Amino acid sequence: MSDFNITVNGRQVPVIKGQTVLQASLAAGIDIPVFCWHPQLVPVGACRICLVEIEKLPKLQVACATIASEGMIVHTDSPKTIKVRQGVLEFILAHHPLDCPTCDKGGECDLQNLTFKYGLDYSRQHEPKHRVIVDANSTFDDLQIGPEIIRNQNRCIHCYRCTRIVDEIAFEDDLGAYQRSYHTEILPPPGREIRNLYSGNIVEYCPVGALTNDDWRYKVRVWLTKQTSVICPHCPDGCNMKLWNFHNKLFRATSRANENIDNGFICDIGRYGYQYVASPDRIKRPMVRRSGELVETSWEEALSLIRKQTDDIKSKLSGSGFFGFIGDIRTNEEIYAFQRLLRRVIGSNNIDHRFHRRRRLTPGEEVSSRGIESDNAEFKDIENADVIVVLGSDLHSENPITSLRVKRAVKRHNAKVILLNPLPTPLGKRAATLEVIYKQGTAAVLLHGLIDAVVDLERFDPSAIKLSAAEISDFRKANAAYAGVRGSEITGVDVTLVARVAEILAAAQNVFILAGSYVERDPLRDSLHLAVANLQSFCKSARKIFLPPDSNSVGAAFFGAEPTVLPGRQSWGKKAIYEDLWHGPIPDAPGKDTIGILEAIDEDEIECGLVFNADPVRLFPDGEYVRSVMEKLKLLVVIDSFMTDTARLADVILPLSTFAEIEGTRVNWEKRMQYSQRAIPPLHESKPGCEIIELLADRLGVKFNQSKPSDVYQEMARFFPTGAPTTYAAIGRDGFLIRSAETNKPGKLAYLRFVAPAIDTEYRFILLVGNADHHRGTLTERNEILMKFTGEPFVGISEADATDLAVSDGDLVKVESKYGRVVGKAMILRDFPSKRVLLPENFGEMSTNILMGRQDKIDMIKLAKM
Amino acid sequence: METKLLTQHVGDPQQHTMERAIEHGAYQAWQKVLKEIAPADLIQIVKDSGLRGRGGAGFPTGLKWSFVPKDSLKSKYLCCNADESEPGTCKDRVLLEGDPHAVVEGMMIASYAIGCHTAFFYIRGEYDIGQVRMSKAIADAYAKGFLGKNILGSGYDLDIVVHRGGGAYICGEETALLSSLEGDKGLARLKPPFPAVEGLYRCPTIINNVETLANLPHIVVKGAQWFASLGTEKSKGTRIFSVSGHVKNPGNYELELGYSLRDLVYGLAGGILDDRPLKAIIPGGSSTPVLLPDKIDTKLDFESVAAAGSMLGSGAVIVMHEETCIVWVAEILAHFYMHESCGKCTPCRQGTGWIYEILRRIEAGYGKMEDIDTLLDIADNIEGNTICPLGDAAVVPVISTIKLFRDEYVYHIEHGKCKVHSQFKLRTK
Amino acid sequence: MFRVLKQIFVAIPIGMFTVLKQAFRKPVTIQYPFEKEPMMPRYRGLHFLERYEDGSERCVCCGLCAASCPADAIYMEPAETEKGERYAKIYEINELRCIFCGFCEEACPEEAIFLGKEYEFADSQRDKFIYTKEDLLVKWPREIPSPVKFIRKDRRVTWENLPEEQKQ
Structure with missing residues (x-):
């Protein structure tokens, strides 16, 4: 007010x-x-x-x-x-050139609009216009200053929005203004290009056509296009974007400024990551396997084949002989419909969406370990924190917009940022107060050592936290093996550094902990979760978020894509509600999780599977095992948009529409549900997920009459908190939060038992996987623009190791483990700890999972020059 | 008659050494200040003396110092602005090369007054000798214990940092100077917030000119009343005037404020070259309006010159006799401003360039009658609409020369050649 | 009775003489298609796309003609030449939709499209009326000089082609 x-x-x-x-x-x-x-x-x-x-x-x-x-x-x-x-x-x-006919900004140019509104309609200038000549032979003065950005200095009006965005928002140093007076030129530093992850924003916010990007250049005029509001499908930040299309071809993606999430800035992956929709590699028609080869066929034939084979298998094994995998990138409606298909129509509870977990959990364990979950928090809570702890996450690559929010907290509120990672990350160079590198697999030990250091400090005030003195001293005693110098030996982190981090934490009023993918992949994942909860108890006021791996992982977990919970996170006891809702029985016992499913296939207990936009053959850590297991299946139905590694083993492939061709809702890591419109009708013969599931359900005997996502949403709405919108039209700009009540009261402290892994004398290097620059996940390699930034896989090694092996940038090296080998070009990384190797997991030509074994805790490899 | 107050020792080639300077009384004021005078009293002394800034604006120095918030927890900084780039001005150079210790001492006194512990000395990159001598003077002061920690046992710490500029007139403007000192491009910043409240690194900062600081030792030693006795009612003290142009003895002359311009030009400077008649005179550097010969009897102090229609500015007197083409003068001054504009705000960046190009066209003989009105309109659009006063300064030569010498412009446009050159049958350029 | 007589002896002969008079006058009819009357200077007929004096196309595919066309008769797709310049990869006018108003000619900023005097392009199939860029461009080398008086003779104003009075 x-x-x-x-x-x-x-x-x-x-x-x-x-x-x-x-x-x-x-x-x-x-x-x-x-x-x-x-x-x-x-x-x-x-x-x-x-x-x-x-x-x-x-x-x-x-x-x-x-x-x-x-x-x-x-x-x-x-x-x-x-x-x-x-x-x-x-x-x-x-001095603005008369470029309007050829300028890409025409029609949305601020200068055009303001001149029409406020300017004069005559000119009294008789002098020739200043011109910054780029090529003497051409009449066009466009200079490529980055892989995607083209600059025409003549049109620049020197508003400096571009340099300010790069400097103040992204904390990068890619772009500057050189010279003075009207000779001022916007350029990257000499010898460099502008290629940071947020570079597309300068094109969107340049008021004139001085900065343009290649994907919009000379393609279409803006007044011919239509905009649709979508949610970006690439990471769980869930930024709001607009897709611009003309004649059902997508031309660009821009931001749709949402103050709750992105504040108007989106990363380049979202901005250019729509191109895979129109990729020529898409599966165009359904395919079936005949005499060993996949051939195209019609929908009718594919569906009847599925019906025939499922009938055979069902008669032998009943519902538990089936499984379903679904990828986290799908919308909530598809996830809900898929798990309903499996549970009600096929009669199986073997469904999962998580492909990184190696250790098998019994159902009981699974439920109890669910106790540690993310707190309820939003983006603006990051900004209000005064200390932000980023644990096990390359935040810059995995959640670029969350990373921007952290930078905003640093800039506006002088927040301190502490990174605890197994490898140095880009955020460390740009915004971190302290960056701590621990040895892979020892994160829990580090946290316990940190807690000990915090309690040890003079300024630690036990009355500020809700633990009793007895609890604290018991904890310290149990923790003695991980504290101080002994902890340092295990984690590889210097004691003084731990003490400095403890200083900052102890003085913090409001801590925000962000835990990412390296926590998820940590061999002691569950202990690590408990360690984070312990740390939370020792801070005056702290919130933690376990960042989900993909854009709708939260939705998948909430809407029942897991074997032991039902939609709405209901426990198995409430199963009667669902039987009532779906007019039919669902299986009694909870199902198997990913690794349980794989082992069951191996033991011939499961013979048929539906894989919906997932790629376990590529993602699950033990590629060869998964491949051999999948080949055992009698019927493998893959519903996907591209010929993934799993699809190559399929018996039936059904083409699936991508995010731009379907409407639906997605949930980001804030647990905010947002609605994404459909931009273009399905390409080729692909169908939206809900429609495919309805066809399958119908063919297998149960009609739900919900082939449109809005119908599915109506049914899903009963699992939302009261007052939530029940139609798409009612979901506003802010979306709505689907949250349970706060589950994390400061509970009992958990004690750690750490066993150091065996040292292998042959395989001495630790394998770490991450994302390449401008890539995330497996879809980005199908975008030609993102491939311009990093076009091929690499093997990241430290300078020390490179000297040892006499390897320089670009040399071919062989990375070998007990299970497989991979060859790639070496890339020497600055400040990288030695005896570690970083491989990107974004490229199909370099499968990182064939180097991993499912029984292993830490992946060890050896490195040699080719 | 010159009043040699600041320049009394600059003739001595050894004045820049510590021994000779001390012989001549350097650092007496500093020791007196440390022992006897409290900072608040010091500010009052300077206020009473009536010292006004010598950089060009003429703002009362004591008043400026009192803007620093006393209860602020932030560090306070002092900057000495030795980026002397105003066309025609070379007065600071005399002090930097001839008597650097006076400047150093002035910086010390000013720092003490505002409670600053780190002072910055920003010198124009082209002043090589000045920078060498000042750095040596500062190093000698450290050696003698006049700078550093716990100076002379008083408990006061002071460090002076020398920073060389890269060659930009705009860095003489205070906010651009602060930007340059922080390591960024020398771009002007918006005011408010004013540097005295939020300046270098968002801390209170005072920026003073070299000449202003050089006056401080004398004020402290001889007293505010003595200083106030020099000069006129509102303009106290002396100024160094740099006389250039068509005079027989160009150079720096230190005069009491209130000295007559006629006496300066025809007396001390020896009169016009070849005894030609005077045509125009710029009293305070190129950013000040031109004066006609009928104002030759103006007294050189802030009020009188303002009453005559110009400004005292930086004290650079540029004398032009009858053979000067005023249009050409306006053109080369416009070139200067175009070249030195920082490029941040639109009117100055584009406008100065446009003014220069029109003037060049007129001077070459391709002008049109509308151009004069266009020039005045552009000048009107720039003035007052820019971030820093460079825009206002850039239009001053244009407006004042068109007002006073319109006939020359008209002649250029109508006849396509220079009135002066045709009149005196000079070789064409 | 007098009235009837007046009718018979005055009005009818006048009419008949008028007929006879006109019968021997030279007819105004033009025997098209053997004789063809040249059109008025501002007549709007079939479009043509112009070129510069070195043969390069004038059209930069800015989209203004398509935007101004009230009948939505123009479709275009821009692309980039090797020199980095913008040109029309696809440029089509549906002459059946076109109402020959001339807005495209008025809107064009590059003096690229004009409406000429050609009106004899009837055909029997609808799809023959989609005139592509190749159909619309003037022939090169020119057979007859261009009827258009261009303001701009070259794509970018350079020192060489500046008129004398503007040089300084």
Whole structure:
């Protein structure tokens, strides 16, 4: 609510304390032109077009930087203001080239719009326009300053939005302004290109066509396109985007500024990552295997084949002879319909969406270890924290927009950032106060050692936390083996560094812990989760988030894609509700998880499987084992958009539509459900997931009459908290949060038992997997633009190891483990710990999972030059 | 008659050494300040003396110092602005090369007054000798114990850091100077917040000119009343005027404020070259309006020059006799401003370039009648609408020369050649 | 009775003489298709796409003609040449949709599209009326000089082709 009023053009405008004249006017609907102002950047007052007249002040003031004070009387349309505005536009246009016919920004150009609204319609300039010539032979002055960004300096109006975005928001140093006066040029530093992960934003926010990107260049005019609002499918941040399409071809993706999540900035993976929709490698028609080869066929034939074979298998093994895998990238409707298909129609509870877990859990263990979950938290809680701990996560590559939020907390609130990772990450160079590298597999020991160091400090105040002195001292005694120097020997982290981290934690008022994929893949995953909960108990006020691996993992977990829970996270006792809802029986006992399923196939207990947009052959850590197991199946039905490694082993393939061709909802890591529209109708003969599932269900005997996602949503709505929207139209911009009540009360402290893994004398290197620059997951390699940034896989090694092996950048090296080998080009990484190797998991030509064994805790390899 | 206060020892080639400077009384004021005067009293002394900034704006120095918030927990900083780039001005150079210890001492006194413990000395990159001498002077001061920790046992610490500029006039503007000192490009910043409240690294900062600081030792030693006795009612003390142009004896002359311009030009500077009649005179550096010969009797102090229609500015007197083409003068000054604009705000960046190009066209003989009105309109669009005063300064030569010498512009446009050159049958350029 | 006589002896002969008079006058009819009257200078007929003096196309595929066309008769797709310049990869006008208003000619910023004097392009099949870029471009080398008086003779103004009075 407003604190006081100011008068603008005779109207009373409410103002919240601290707002500028511009912010208050825009909120009230009064239009003041801007070029260099942006809601997320610090105002600089560089363009001078927002000059307004404020009474009692001698000169005109810039509305974007003048804080509104009570009683101000502002005129935005006085003759003096109008004249100055025309003057500023005249100055800009004096040297702005007449490029409108060929400029990609035409139709959405701020300069065009403002000139039409406020400018003069004649020119009194007789001098030739300044020109920055790039190529003397061409009449076009476009310079490629990065793999995707093209700059035309003549059109630049020097608003400096681009350099400010790169500097203030992304904390990068890729772009700067060189020279002075009107010779100022926007360039990356000499010898470099602009290729940071957020570089596409400068194109979106450049007011004119000075910065353009290759995917929109000379393709279409903006007034011909239609926009649809979608949610990005690549990571669990769930940024809001717009897809622009014309004649059912997608041309670009831009941001749809949502202050809850992305604040108007999206990463390049989301921005250019829609291209795989139109990839020529898509599966166009259903395929069946005849005499060993996959041949294209019709939907009718594929479905009847499925029906025949499932009938055979069901008669032998009943429902438990089937399993289903679903990928985390699908929408909630598809996930819900899929698990319903398996449970109600086929009669199997063997369903899972998690492919990284190696250790088999009995159902009982699985349920009890579920106790440690993420707290309820949102993006804005990151900003309000004063210490952010990033544990086991390459946040920059896995959750780029969360990483931006961390940087925002650093910039605006001087937050401290502590990284605890098994390898150095890009966020460390840019925003971290302290970066701690621990030995892979010892994260739990590190955390326990950290807790001990915190308690040891003088400034530690036991009364601030909710543990009794007895509990603390018991804990310290049990922890003695992991504290101090003994802990350092295990983790490889220096004692003084641990003490510094402890200092920061002990002084923190509000801690936010983000745990990522290296926590998920840690061999002591469950102990690590408990260790994080322990750490939380020792902080004055802390929240933790276990970042989910993929964009809708939260949705998959919530809507029942796991063997031991039913949709809405209901326990098995409530099964009667579902039998009632679905008009039929569902199996009594909980099913098997991923590894249970694989072992069951190996033992011939399961013979048929439905794999829905998942690729266990590529993802599960033991590639050869999965491949051999999958080949044993009598019927493998793969529903996917591309010919994945799993699809190559399939008996029936059904083509699936991608995210841009379906509508549905997704849940991000905040547990916020958001709605994504359909941009283009399904390409080729692919069908949306809900439709395929309805066809299968119908063919297998049960009609749900819910082939449209909106119908499925209606049924799903009963699992939402009360008051949640039940139709798509009712889901607003903010989405809604699906949360259970706070599950994490500070519970009992858990004690750690750590056994160091055996040292192998032959395989001395530790294998770490991560994401290559501008890649995430397995779909990004199908986008030609993202492949321009990193086009091929690499083998990341440290400088010390490179010298030992006499390897330099680009040399072929062989990475070998007990299970398989991989060959790739070496890339020497700065500040990388020795005796470790980093492999990207984004490229089909380099399968990292064939190097891993499912019984192993840590993957060890040996490295040799080819 | 010159009043040699600041320049009394610059003739001595050894003045820049510590021994000679001390012989001549250097650092007496500093020791007096440390022993006897509290910072608040020091500010009052400077206020009473009526010392005004010598950089060009003429803001009362004591008043500026008092803007520093006393209860702020942030560090306070002092910057000495030795980025002297105003065309025609070379007064600071005399002090930096001839009497650097006076400047160092002035910095010390100013730092003490505002409670600063790290002072910065920003010198224009082109002043090589000045930078060498100042650095040596500062090093000698450290050696003698006048700088560093617990100076002379008083408990006060002070460090001075020398920073060389890269060659930009804009870095003489205080916010651009702070940007450059912080390591960024020298781009001007918005004011408010003012540097005295939020300046270098968002801490309170005072920026003073070299000449202003050089006056401080004399004020401390001889007293505020003595200083106030020099000069006029509102403009106290002396100034060094750099006289250049068509005079017989160009150079730096230190005069009491209130000295007559006629006496300076025709007396000390020896009169016009070849005794030609005077055509125009710029009293305070290129950012000040041009004066016609009928204002030759103006007294050189802030008020009188302002009343005559110009500004005292940086004290650079540029004299032009009858054979000067005023359009050409305006053109080369416009070139200077175009070249030195920082490029942040649109009116200055584009406008100065446009003004220069129009003037070049007029001077070459391709002008049109509308150009004069266009120039005045552009100037009107720039003035007051820029972030820093460079925009205002850039339009001053244009506006004042068109106002006073419109006939020359018209002649250039109508006849396509220079009135002055045709008149004196000079060789064409 | 007088009235009837007036009719018989005055009105009818006048009519008949008028007929006779006109019968011997030269007819205005033009015997098309053997004689063809040239069209007025501003007549709007079939479109043609112009070129510069070195043969390169003028059209940069900016989309303004398509945007201004009230009948939505123009379709185009831009692309990039090796020199980095923008040109029309596909440019089609559906002459059956076109109403020959001339808005495209007015809207074009590059003096690329004009409506000429050609009106004899009837055909018997609808799809023959989609005129592609190749159909619309003027022939190169020119057989007859261009009827258009161009303002811009070359794509980018360079020192050489600047008119004398603007040089300084």
